[in-house]
Amino acid sequence: MSFERLNIKNMKGYKPGEQIEGPDVIKLNTNENPYPASPEVAAALKNLDTESLRRYPSPLADSFRKAAAKLNNVTEENIIPTKGGDELLRLAITTFVDTDEKIVVTQPSYTLYPVLTDVQGCVLIEVPLQHDWSMPSDFEAYLNSSGAKMCILVNPHAPTGRLLEANYLSQLADSFQGILVIDEAYVDFVDPKFQYNSVPLIKSKDNVLILRSLSKGYSLAGLRFGYGIGAQSLLKPMIYKTRDSYNTDTVAQRLATAALESVDYARGTWDRVRKSRASLTDGLKQIGLNTVPSQSNFVFCQVPSPISAKDLYEGLKQRNILVRYFDQDGLKDNLRISVGSDSENAVLLEAIRSLINTPDLD
Amino acid sequence: MSFERLNIKNMKGYKPGEQIEGPDVIKLNTNENPYPASPEVAAALKNLDTESLRRYPSPLADSFRKAAAKLNNVTEENIIPTKGGDELLRLAITTFVDTDEKIVVTQPSYTLYPVLTDVQGCVLIEVPLQHDWSMPSDFEAYLNSSGAKMCILVNPHAPTGRLLEANYLSQLADSFQGILVIDEAYVDFVDPKFQYNSVPLIKSKDNVLILRSLSKGYSLAGLRFGYGIGAQSLLKPMIYKTRDSYNTDTVAQRLATAALESVDYARGTWDRVRKSRASLTDGLKQIGLNTVPSQSNFVFCQVPSPISAKDLYEGLKQRNILVRYFDQDGLKDNLRISVGSDSENAVLLEAIRSLINTPDLD
Numbered sequence: 001m002s003f004e005r006l007n008i009k010n011m012k013g014y015k016p017g018e019q020i021e022g023p024d025v026i027k028l029n030t031n032e033n034p035y036p037a038s039p040e041v042a043a044a045l046k047n048l049d050t051e052s053l054r055r056y057p058s059p060l061a062d063s064f065r066k067a068a069a070k071l072n073n074v075t076e077e078n079i080i081p082t083k084g085g086d087e088l089l090r091l092a093i094t095t096f097v098d099t100d101e102k103i104v105v106t107q108p109s110y111t112l113y114p115v116l117t118d119v120q121g122c123v124l125i126e127v128p129l130q131h132d133w134s135m136p137s138d139f140e141a142y143l144n145s146s147g148a149k150m151c152i153l154v155n156p157h158a159p160t161g162r163l164l165e166a167n168y169l170s171q172l173a174d175s176f177q178g179i180l181v182i183d184e185a186y187v188d189f190v191d192p193k194f195q196y197n198s199v200p201l202i203k204s205k206d207n208v209l210i211l212r213s214l215s216k217g218y219s220l221a222g223l224r225f226g227y228g229i230g231a232q233s234l235l236k237p238m239i240y241k242t243r244d245s246y247n248t249d250t251v252a253q254r255l256a257t258a259a260l261e262s263v264d265y266a267r268g269t270w271d272r273v274r275k276s277r278a279s280l281t282d283g284l285k286q287i288g289l290n291t292v293p294s295q296s297n298f299v300f301c302q303v304p305s306p307i308s309a310k311d312l313y314e315g316l317k318q319r320n321i322l323v324r325y326f327d328q329d330g331l332k333d334n335l336r337i338s339v340g341s342d343s344e345n346a347v348l349l350e351a352i353r354s355l356i357n358t359p360d361l362d
Numbered sequence: 363m364s365f366e367r368l369n370i371k372n373m374k375g376y377k378p379g380e381q382i383e384g385p386d387v388i389k390l391n392t393n394e395n396p397y398p399a400s401p402e403v404a405a406a407l408k409n410l411d412t413e414s415l416r417r418y419p420s421p422l423a424d425s426f427r428k429a430a431a432k433l434n435n436v437t438e439e440n441i442i443p444t445k446g447g448d449e450l451l452r453l454a455i456t457t458f459v460d461t462d463e464k465i466v467v468t469q470p471s472y473t474l475y476p477v478l479t480d481v482q483g484c485v486l487i488e489v490p491l492q493h494d495w496s497m498p499s500d501f502e503a504y505l506n507s508s509g510a511k512m513c514i515l516v517n518p519h520a521p522t523g524r525l526l527e528a529n530y531l532s533q534l535a536d537s538f539q540g541i542l543v544i545d546e547a548y549v550d551f552v553d554p555k556f557q558y559n560s561v562p563l564i565k566s567k568d569n570v571l572i573l574r575s576l577s578k579g580y581s582l583a584g585l586r587f588g589y590g591i592g593a594q595s596l597l598k599p600m601i602y603k604t605r606d607s608y609n610t611d612t613v614a615q616r617l618a619t620a621a622l623e624s625v626d627y628a629r630g631t632w633d634r635v636r637k638s639r640a641s642l643t644d645g646l647k648q649i650g651l652n653t654v655p656s657q658s659n660f661v662f663c664q665v666p667s668p669i670s671a672k673d674l675y676e677g678l679k680q681r682n683i684l685v686r687y688f689d690q691d692g693l694k695d696n697l698r699i700s701v702g703s704d705s706e707n708a709v710l711l712e713a714i715r716s717l718i719n720t721p722d723l724d
Contacts, residue, residue, distance in 0.1 A: 002595065249584060
């Protein structure tokens with residue numbers, strides 16, 4: 001017998017990126033940081049013992065909240081720690097969007113958004129990006145007329161890496177009657193010269209929720225830790241009502257706190273990734289792959305004929321190099337490649353060059 | 363402006379037990395294990411490094427699933443790992459119970475159930491236990507007539523510690539049209555002489571979901587790890603659709619796996635807790651507190667006049683001893699006391715004796 005609710009029965013689940021193990025695998029498909037977390041995180045890990053795990057954790061991850069508030073120049077009441085950014089997305093939908101209400105996202109975007117919308121049983125509206133992956137020109141007007149309760153924008157955008165300006169987001173938030181979720185999972189890799197900072201928006205707008213993740217910027221994808229930044233009134237129902245009562249654990253809290261407190265080390269890795277991103281982008285262009293200017297830790301590129309993106313993906317996989325291929329309309333000509341270390345990127349470029357020059361052999 | 367859904371706006375949140383820090387605090391209010399996790403868990407913790415946290419975790423905690431399947435004599439497909447037992451409860455409700463459907467629990471019971479029901483916006487029916495805290499005599503008939511989609515029973519019961527027999531649960535599951543969730547957060551502390559084992563039920567019934575937690579039995583409350591046991595058809599939508607895509611992290615997976623693999627060590631702590639439970643129960647009786655026979659790691663007792671349970675709770679707190687007082691109808695005469703180490707229990711008993719004999723002085 002089948003017991004699921006109808007919307008669950010009818011939905012498809014989320015498919016995580018491949019996690020193939022092995023020392024020879026070059027893994028450029030899930031946007032992990034090529035460098036490990038800071039020595040301070042390593043020290044926090046070594047300081048843990050089983051005695052500290054015997055008790056329940058701090059329900060609200062007090063130390064982490066303090067560290068995140070300090071780093072972002074807000075108060076602790078503007079911070080909600082979560083089990084990865086994904087938990088924040090689920091909480092936001094659970095808390096604010098009823099089953100008959102609408103959520104607007106762009107198309108393409110993070111493939112988890114439709115899954116979470118399906119679980120809640122609300123209505124997802126996907127608005128196609130323009131041909132050059134820029135925002136639809138009438139997006140602000142559309143938001144107002146759609147009656148949507150929530151809009152989720154990932155910035156820098158995934159899978160293209162494009163960055164929207166904070167001014168644009170500010171205007172959207174001002175005119176939008178619902179909640180604007182800005183998913184900044186990749187924000188740490190934005191070039192500092194752009195001076196992108198959306199956090200001040202939360203001080204004047206009670207409908208902006210900013211998502212942060214420690215997975216990429218702090219090299220802690222395995223830890224599952226993220227947080228939200230928003231007005232106190234916006235965070236309160238998530239913190240005190242819909243959140244699982246101990247949603248983050250003692251180990252993750254301590255390591256995540258150490259990570260934020262040693263942000264200078266992380267900044268060094270962001271800088272290295274930005275430099276590698278520039279070389280990787282150049283290398284891809286030289287081989288003839290059309291790239292989108294990226295402000296994230298991945299590069300989105302169009303694969304030129306005669307080889308198809310899928311064949312290139314599979315050829316690379318045969319060489320133990322994993323990149324991300326999206327088997328969906330509008331994306332089938334492209335690959336998303338995480339920025340690896342310089343040596344990983346060099347092996348990748350050589351492999352692409354070889355596959356493109358001899359497509360029939362693979 | 364307030365953006366919450368109406369059911370979120372109208373609900374109250376969950377209130378976790380007090381977590382007062384300090385070396386002098388005797389903490390008997392949240393049912394933690396007095397002994398730390400096994401040396402094997404400590405070794406797994408020491409073997410972790412930041413490099414292992416750079417990548418995403420195994421989405422389904424493969425190693426843990428194997429260990430849990432082996433321990434419970436089921437297949438891996440009968441296991442769903444979760445972020446504490448609380449996540450399993452939320453997932454079960456999210457997956458199976460629509461907003462207009464009913465969930466039946468007993469009253470009193472775990473105070474998180476009403477909170478999770480409120481979040482989902484479904485209808486909670488609380489059926490009062492009998493005067494001696496045994497099940498309502500017409501419960502099976504009631505379940506059938508209520509049209510409930512789910513029934514959640516905690517066994518051993520919280521906050522009383524009473525154990526229902528597996529046969530009784532089997533009959534309920536057979537006649538019930540909905541899903542029977544058996545919350546076995548405290549099952550590790552059941553006296554082996556009862557030979558209680560509900561796991562075989564899942565092989566013949568596709569509507570039984572068993573909840574397990576590593577918080578108490580494995581001394582890992584700080585880790586937030588639990589799991590569900592059920593028929594493959596029942597678990598599938600939770601595993602592949604409603605679960606957050608990486609709901610457990612690398613650290614927790616490794617430590618939880620090590621904990622199950624060193625279950626013999628844990629069994630030793632369960633035995634010690636059972637022995638201490640017997641002495642604590644005797645001690646409380648000798649002072650004049652009426653106790654319920656407990657099969658969990660806490661003792662539920664009625665506080666005799668002239669002191670009120672609340673005054674006794676507060677008197678103990680002044681002496682740095684925390685126990686659990688429930689400020690709700692039907693429970694106001696009682697305290698729930700976690701079984702501590704023998705020395706902690708001795709200090710507690712002495713403090714109770716002193717407070718009862720000189721109530722006016724506190």
